[in-house]
Amino acid sequence: MAGENGAGPAQGSPETTLRPAEPPRLAVSSPVLILGGPSPAASELSQRLRGIDVKVLLASSAEAARQAIQVETPELFVVDARSSRQVSDMEQVLQDLRSSADPSAVLHWFDAGIELESVLRAVHPQDDHMAGAITVQEALRRLHFITARLPQRSEGERLLVGDLELDTAARTVRRGGRDIDLSDTEFRLLRLLMLHARTVLPKAEILQQVWEYEFAGQANIVELYISYVRKKIEADMPRMIHTVRGAGYVLRAAESSTAGSLSAPSAASG
Structure with missing residues (x-):
């Protein structure tokens, strides 16, 4: 299959068996807020999110969330x-928070027998919802697909790894003061590597996050x-993307770079 740069798949590459990414990382730089009372499933979900380097905020009430x-x-x-939590109460809490926090999307966790009317009233077009018996792994999968379709926030984000800079608002990439022209797919791939700088990403996970399984198996x-x-x-510059044999790829600041760490995404200046 031809790539965006007009080249086909590399010839002579060995067959690779893809391992499923368990669990997928989320392409978010800000925390995930879990709103609801204590429960084993919510506790496991928060632990799994923290295990993939996502900061988690827990709130059992509107005041705690605020x-x-x-x-x-x-x-x-x-x-x-779910369970003892009243959907109507949670709707009001979420309505209040939408007006102040403006979340990009919400994953609603309902009881299995909830009425459709309640679902339609609570769920916005960019949201997703799931039944009470669903597994935590499925919740992570749904969160992944929500983040994959989120638009970039209006202020954009600016990622720095060493002397490499990526600005999502301006859609620009620079290294050592030199502008670099990337295709859309190349830009998404580089952003993923920069978001997870110093973390080895398996090929299966890169396929999942950049192509959303479109090229699964290739x-x-x-x-x-x-x-x-x-x-x-x-x-003509030091290497930044490294191949970890049998594991995947990792992006690190070049040894000669003076700024060697990934900055927190920040508002891109105009």
Whole structure:
């Protein structure tokens, strides 16, 4: 299959068996707020999110949520409206929070027997919902797909790894003061690597997050686009994207860089 740069899959590459990414990382830089009372499932979900380097805020009431968002700006809410929690009460809490925190999307967790009318009233078009008996792994999968379709926030984000800079608002990439022109797919791939700088990402996970399974089973497409991005960001400069044999790829600041860490995403200046 031809790539965006007009080249086909690399010839002679060994067959690669893809391992499922368990669990998928989320392409978010801000915390996830879990709203609802204590429960084993909510506790497991928060532990799993923290295990993939996602900051989690827990709130059992509207007041607790308001206090949490005074110092944080969550993009995603998980609203647990199961068991003893009244859906109408959670709707009011969420309505209040939408007006102040403006989450990009919400994953609603309802009891299995909830009436359709209640679901339609609570769920916005960008949201998702699931029944009470669903597994935590499925909740993580749904959160992944929610984040994959989220628009970039209006102020954008600016990622820095060493002397490499990516600005999502301006849609620009620079290294050492030099502008780098990337295709859309190359840009998404580089952003993923920068969001998880110093973390080895398996090919299966890169396929999942950049292509959303469109090229599932074709591991060579990852190798191909890694080579495209490498050529552009490493031209006559120290290497940043490293292959970890049998594991995947990792982006690190070049040894000669003076700024060697990933900055927190920040508002892009005009």
